[in-house]
Amino acid sequence: MSTVRKAIELLNWFSADRSQISLAEFQRLTGRDKATTYRYLTALEETGLLEKDPVTRVYRMGPAVLRLAHVRESTVPRRAGVRLVLPRLAEATGELAHASILQGHSLVALTDHASTRHSARVVLDEPELPLHATGSGLAVLAYADPALLKVTLKNLKRYTDHTQTTRNELESALETVREIGFGIVDQGYEENVFGIGVPLFDSSDRVAGSVAVASVATRIDANAIALTKCELIKAARQITHSWGGSVPDDLDQIWSDTLSSLSNEFNFHREATA
Amino acid sequence: MSTVRKAIELLNWFSADRSQISLAEFQRLTGRDKATTYRYLTALEETGLLEKDPVTRVYRMGPAVLRLAHVRESTVPRRAGVRLVLPRLAEATGELAHASILQGHSLVALTDHASTRHSARVVLDEPELPLHATGSGLAVLAYADPALLKVTLKNLKRYTDHTQTTRNELESALETVREIGFGIVDQGYEENVFGIGVPLFDSSDRVAGSVAVASVATRIDANAIALTKCELIKAARQITHSWGGSVPDDLDQIWSDTLSSLSNEFNFHREATA
């Protein structure tokens, strides 16, 4: 592996949880030589990708990454496409709508939008969403390269009592996703949060992210799920379109079927209560 | 210079204006060998810092930078410190308040009062502010490393009839900034916009950004300027503090003097009109 790559991969040790790392800690994490690690870190610091606290000498993410992210967003404006859709999705469902993008092996929250309707809302703090334990994650896994599943299987962390942590459970869940066109996870990541997610596609027609609705689990019922599904389909189609991608034919067909059957049912309910 | 650094510095060629760069173009830009450049780019691509269009083979900023920016923001929440202050500043002055951070040789907008509400996450959508043509820019230049001035002098773009585009004009303007503690630019960047900016400092006690108020030029008078100055000083002190920095003694003294003399004048006016 190239020196450049080895050095840059040090950045991957940082996360919201582990946001400050010292030289000694890097040594332990990577198992590499101290002097080498030191020089890598120095190089990263010189470029502004990292920043060293002058007092404690721990390293943290540097200011340069903000500029790079700015350029990225101006080049590939994912956010812009999402921002038009999320508020509507949140309002229509009355729940928290959020979108994430797939980066390498992790799903990273892009933006979220809470509805104004309910005061007891679901709040997302975590930037990374576990692929095996969220509706977004399942939706992505089901349509992504099988290699991603392989990597994911290596670490099926348990978040709640409902988290599915075995290979079999996950594989059958993905089978279901492919059948119904949605990733649904009931309290698998956070207690009392019910999530429904759908995949998003970019111009390469591969999975590029997901959009999802997170509801308070006690508030959800068949009607709410039906509504959420309809809105999610609309949102996913729109975002995928704005990203220059297109929904795979098989999935698009499933969604169309879902829409027509659900809209019947939904109209029926509305007429019955009217 | 280390290989790592040389490779990473390729990222600096990207900007909002030049967001896609081919291998051949890199070769011309850097004057370096093709094979070497190719390997650098490949390494950057492997880490996700860059992304190569599979069809055209041009390189663009990769998705990994979004994750890094997210970590950066969760580690050093510049926005958080700014968000507490900007709305108050905007309300007190009745004008547009905005903050920017210095990244390398450019000043990038962080947030402004109008757009803070839903862009809660990481990425910046606002363009770069020219250092020589805005109140923010002058404020930063006056207190930044002289090297920054050197770089800035290389490209004094004209934006309006009022833009100062000569070395002498700029240098004397900076002299003024250091005397009065404010960067003031009357329609130097946009027609009919009057800007007043002050520098912000981070934990290394170097200039890290600026906060400024942009007013409609026809609406500004001595009173409004006095008010804006008072509010800017308060805001800058607070943000600098929240960033772990401190205002340099000489500047802090100037600001204190300004505050006391202006508050006198301002009280006088209020009493006169009351």
Place this chain on the structure above:
DNA sequence: CAACGAGGGTTCAAATAATGAAACAATATT
């Protein structure tokens, strides 16, 4: 359509930069 040019990608010996053990320095910790 053959020749040409431009750009992307690969090869290989020579040159150079990376490596890691060890020494040293500066802080924490006991």
Place this chain on the structure above:
DNA sequence: AATATTGTTTCATTATTTGAACCCTCGTTG
């Protein structure tokens, strides 16, 4: 004050980088 831990520099050895040259593909041109 003694000791342990962490950060930084040195230097001979080693492995990686380097760049000229070459190949391949594609689009253009005489």
